Amino acid sequence: MPERQSSRKDAIRNREAVLAAADTLFSRRESPEDVTMADVAAAAGVGKGTLFRAFGDRAGLLRALYEARLEPIRQAVETGPPPLGPATPPHDRVPALLDAVLCFKLDNRRLALALEEDGSSSPYRAEHYERWHSLLRAVLEQIPGLTDSDFTAHALLAATRADLVEHLAGEERMTREGMRAQLANFVTRVLASGPPQGLTAEE
Amino acid sequence: MPERQSSRKDAIRNREAVLAAADTLFSRRESPEDVTMADVAAAAGVGKGTLFRAFGDRAGLLRALYEARLEPIRQAVETGPPPLGPATPPHDRVPALLDAVLCFKLDNRRLALALEEDGSSSPYRAEHYERWHSLLRAVLEQIPGLTDSDFTAHALLAATRADLVEHLAGEERMTREGMRAQLANFVTRVLASGPPQGLTAEE
DNA sequence: CAACGATACGGACCGCCGGTCCGTTTTGCA
DNA sequence: TGCAAAACGGACCGGCGGTCCGTATCGTTG
Secondary structure, eight states: OOOOOOOOHHHHHHHHHHHHHHHHHHHHSSSGGGOOHHHHHHHHTOOHHHHHHHHSSHHHHHHHHHHHHHHHHHHHHHHOOTTTSTTSOHHHHHHHHHHHHHHHHHHTHHHHHHHHHOTTSOGGGSHHHHHHHHHHHHHHHTSTTOOOHHHHHHHHHHTTOHHHHHHHHHTSOOOHHHHHHHHHHHHHHHHHOOSSSOOOOOO | OOOOOOOOHHHHHHHHHHHHHHHHHHHHSSSGGGOOHHHHHHHHTOOHHHHHHHHSSHHHHHHHHHHHHHHHHHHHHHHOOTTTSTTSOHHHHHHHHHHHHHHHHHHTHHHHHHHHHOTTSOGGGSHHHHHHHHHHHHHHHTSTTOOOHHHHHHHHHHTTOHHHHHHHHHTSOOOHHHHHHHHHHHHHHHHHOOSSSOOOOOO
């Protein structure tokens, strides 16, 4: 697993070049799978060997790109202000988190698609998914009257799957705001039904 | 698109043989993608040419298998008795439909996985998905106080995605009944919250 | 600054897989 | 039985992810 950073400046420069090239390629080309590793190498002005040494394999490159793009949001979630940050009350944080995920996928459609539909290993094993899931689960657990937090977290995240987002945005011509609104609505509905009888207490 | 049936008996026999071979191969092998077309052809005692002539391409074979397995459920949904059939009141039919989908995916894990994660074209374009979606949407539409039927149908179906099911059953060791119960719970929660303010009218 | 070991480079090369092609065989009709 | 149409099957192809190894570059040490 050659994922260790190198100190040599040519290595570092090449790594950057590859990342940049891959980024533009993925956002330009229609489908992620007609961006080949050779394409990326060529676009970065680099040999294939270099590319694979730097990132291990295709999934490694995708992961690196994804994590880089995800970093700001990760910050906002872990140490930022409400409504994403940890100080937010659960009822408000859950929709905010899911909205953030949705927006991220809208802004990085091709990339998310590439990462999720790469058959080599289930998206559910990716540790960025693990992060979202366990966070969401933890927050859900703080909402009184809500059971099955684990499954619920999965189910809610499933509503933001990259290919679904792609389908809604592309095929069904749904607008960004339309989607955000409907997802918000959906989340609300899931959270709304309180204990036994519908209570929806105003806070 | 060579999908048209042939009347020649060798063609028919071979088609059956391929279907059967593929079926057992997919249920035996760990991951769908280490069942190659050559494997299937060999197991069926048939040349690759025959296989591709009969089903067009890999996706075609998967689709044929899937549709065959789906047929009984399709019957039950279209013309069967409650709780799946058309006579069922919407509130009861929605959970029943989703439970049926879930059970189907549990019973055909590898196959569903193969079909959904085949990158060549989004699962949302498959017409069996279209069928489930439009049916579910239609039923949801009959539930008073429920908006966004289209999106809601997508979101509910997303909770039964094959790779999620696989993950829950495999990685998280969730039992069949556990999953069914949690999905039922989730569906209930989505349907429960009435119009704007929690109403949950008893029928 | 010279020299050298360590490290990275890059593109020819490999194995595999989905899909095609075409000479050969089977089928069923007259 | 003869014959055209249809199906057979496996050699073949193109392209992809990934590897290998001779070569070029780096940076460190005297």
